[in-house]
Amino acid sequence: MSKIFVTQPSLPPLKDYVALLEKIWETKHITNNGKFHKQFERELSSYLKVENLSLFTNGTLALVIALQALRITGEVITTPYSFVATTHALHWNGIKPVFCDINEHDFNINPDKIESLITPKTTAIMPVHVYGNPCDNEKIQRIADIYGLKIIYDAAHAFGVEQNNKTILNWGDLSILSFHATKTFNTVEGGAIISKDEKLKKRIDYLKNFGIVNETTVVGYGINAKMNELIAAYGLLQIKNIDNEIQKRKQKTNLYRKFIKNINGISIYSDFENTKHNYSYFPILIDKNKFGKTRDDMYQILKNNNIFARRYFYPLISQLPAYRGLGSAKKSNLPIAIKTAEQILCLPLYAELENKTIEFIVNLIRLKDCS
Ligand SMILES: *Cc1c(COP(=O)(O)O)cnc(C)c1O
Numbered sequence: 001m002s003k004i005f006v007t008q009p010s011l012p013p014l015k016d017y018v019a020l021l022e023k024i025w026e027t028k029h030i031t032n033n034g035k036f037h038k039q040f041e042r043e044l045s046s047y048l049k050v051e052n053l054s055l056f057t058n059g060t061l062a063l064v065i066a067l068q069a070l071r072i073t074g075e076v077i078t079t080p081y082s083f084v085a086t087t088h089a090l091h092w093n094g095i096k097p098v099f100c101d102i103n104e105h106d107f108n109i110n111p112d113k114i115e116s117l118i119t120p121k122t123t124a125i126m127p128v129h130v131y132g133n134p135c136d137n138e139k140i141q142r143i144a145d146i147y148g149l150k151i152i153y154d155a156a157h158a159f160g161v162e163q164n165n166k167t168i169l170n171w172g173d174l175s176i177l178s179f180h181a182t183k184t185f186n187t188v189e190g191g192a193i194i195s196k197d198e199k200l201k202k203r204i205d206y207l208k209n210f211g212i213v214n215e216t217t218v219v220g221y222g223i224n225a226k227m228n229e230l231i232a233a234y235g236l237l238q239i240k241n242i243d244n245e246i247q248k249r250k251q252k253t254n255l256y257r258k259f260i261k262n263i264n265g266i267s268i269y270s271d272f273e274n275t276k277h278n279y280s281y282f283p284i285l286i287d288k289n290k291f292g293k294t295r296d297d298m299y300q301i302l303k304n305n306n307i308f309a310r311r312y313f314y315p316l317i318s319q320l321p322a323y324r325g326l327g328s329a330k331k332s333n334l335p336i337a338i339k340t341a342e343q344i345l346c347l348p349l350y351a352e353l354e355n356k357t358i359e360f361i362v363n364l365i366r367l368k369d370c371s
Contacts, residue, residue, distance in 0.1 A: 004357055006310040008350040009181045010245055012237030020233040029229060032209075036232035043239055048160065049167045050194045052201035055232065056208060059156050059178025059191035061225035063089035066174045066193050067124075068221075069204045070150050074121035079109040080318035080329070081337045082128040086154045087317045090126070098122070099318045099328040102337045106272075107131060107283075110336070111139035115147075117328065124150040129158040129168065130313075131281040132184075133272065137171040144172075152176070155194075159185045160246065162276040169194045179235065184249065184280045185242050187235040190227055248351035249279035255355060256282055256347065259362040265291025266365065281312065285343040293368050295343050301368065307361055309348065314341040 024030060031037075037055060045053045056062040067076075067089060076090050080099040090097045098117050103110045107130040114125060125144060127135045135153070144151050151172030155161075159177055161168050169175045179190030195201045203220075206213060211222030227235075260268050267285040271277055286295040293301075295311070302309050316337055318329035331338055347361060 001306050001360075003306050003308060004348050004353075004361075005308045006312075006346055006348050007182050008352060009186045010238075010241060010351050012234060012241065016237050017234060020237070021230065024229050024233065031226060031228040033226075034229045034232070036229045036236060037227060040227075040232040040235045040239075043236060044192070047239055047242070048169060048194070049162075050169050052195040052198055054193045054195070054201055054204045054208065055227040055235075056191040056193065057225050057227055057231075058189045059176055059180060060085040060089060061208070061223070062176040062178070062191040062193045063152075063154060064092050065204060065207045065223070065225060066152050066176050067093045067095065068207055069193075069195075069200060070124070070152065070173055072124045072150060072152070074123045075119060076124045076126050076152075077109075077114055077117050077122060078126040079128050079130075079337070080316040080323075080334055081107055081130060081313050081340060082154065082317060083156065083313065084317055084320065085156075086126065086128055087323060091322070096121070097317075097323065097326065097328075099323075099326065099334060099337075101334045102130075102340065103136075104336055104340070106133040106135070107340060108133060108135040109140070111136050111143060114140070114143050118147055118149075122147070122149060124152060126152045126154060127172075128154040128156070129161065131283055132157045132159075132161045132278045134158070134161060134163050134168045134275060135171075137168065141171065156180075156183065156191075157280050158278070159183065159280075160242065160276070160278045164274045165276075170196075174200070184245060184278050185238060187227075187231050187238060190231055190235065245351050246278050249349060250277070252349055252351075252353050252355075252358060253279045253282055255358050256349075256362065259359060260284070260365070263291075263366060265289070279349065282347045282349040283312070284345050284347060285340070286345060287343060291368070295345050298365065298368065299345060302361065302364055305360075305364055307348065307364065309361075310346045311341075311344060312346045314344060316341045 153175040155175040156178035179187040208225040211220040
């Protein structure tokens with residue numbers, strides 16, 4: 001069998017893309033807020049039901065600039081259970097990350113543990129909607145309101161996620177998205193910031209283009225994080241396919257759920273109430289005491305059979321050499337995150353994943369000894 005990776009990007013039809021490229025070749029307008037960039041911002045805002053969206057060259061620079069735009073300094077309370085870019089973005093702004101433990105039911109920052117981590121230096125909270133699971137946004141907002149903190153959501157996994165028919169991307173002061181090849185909605189590389197108001201969007205748009213306002217005016221300390229026309233055109237085509245992409249991922253997810261039911265020691269997750277998920281990942285937890293094998297055993301068995309599942313998110317960010325010296329990185333502060341990182345395994349999930357492959361993967365888990 002050929003190699004099966006944890007994800008596989010969906011690409012737009014090549015013919016359609018070539019047609020748009022021909023238009024770019026005609027005008028030779030290849031970057032700097034061209035026609036496709038403007039159209040992509042408009043159409044994406046409308047699809048996501050948000051008002052102030054700025055496109056970026058990737059999600060990490062969107063995170064870095066989101067913190068700059070809000071002038072965040074000092075300490076920021078965040079989660080260690082994420083992709084490393086979340087915390088790196090803080091470091092690149094000279095901000096000290098303070099790690100908070102997570103919930104068992106959604107893998108997100110536990111709002112009940114935030115308050116005890118607040119110091120006079122705390123200026124913001126940076127939660128992550130892990131696997132696209134919505135955070136407890138109301139509770140987080142209440143804490144931020146009481147202590148006068150900003151909230152920057154790393155919504156890299158949360159493209160299109162809604163609760164009670166409302167996007168979750170309008171919570172907090174800013175949300176950032178990633179359109180990296182591995183994400184449900186991809187533009188090869190890409191990202192966005194969603195801001196509360198027009199003024200903030202304008203600031204962000206200056207910051208991602210050197211601070212340039214016009215030929216003779218430069219404000220602040222901008223950088224270059226713009227999306228170009230070739231990528232914007234690609235993104236426009238991806239919008240046409242995203243509902244189909246999510247629908248197919250939902251079918252695959254439900255198939256996994258059906259097959260995996262009742263395997264002792266394996267935990268799976270159902271859809272949340274009143275939530276429109278995007279089915280970005282299929283995480284399972286492996287409890288070695290009940291299952292009889294460790295997560296790493298199972299990871300290896302799958303690998304030996306050409307199935308490349310991923311341990312997102314192991315190791316925890318707080319366990320990396322760059323961050324493990326921090327006070328908040330100590331084990332007693334993060335018991336649930338540590339336990340989860342030891343048990344988690346994300347199984348392959350993408351639109352073109354074949355049903356028989358899902359069956360094969362689940363059989364390997366059931367048999368658990370065919371190395
Ligand atoms: C992918 C990802 C990012 C970074 O996005 P890039 O577009 O790859 O720079 C940030 N945070 C999380 C949680 C991610 O999964």
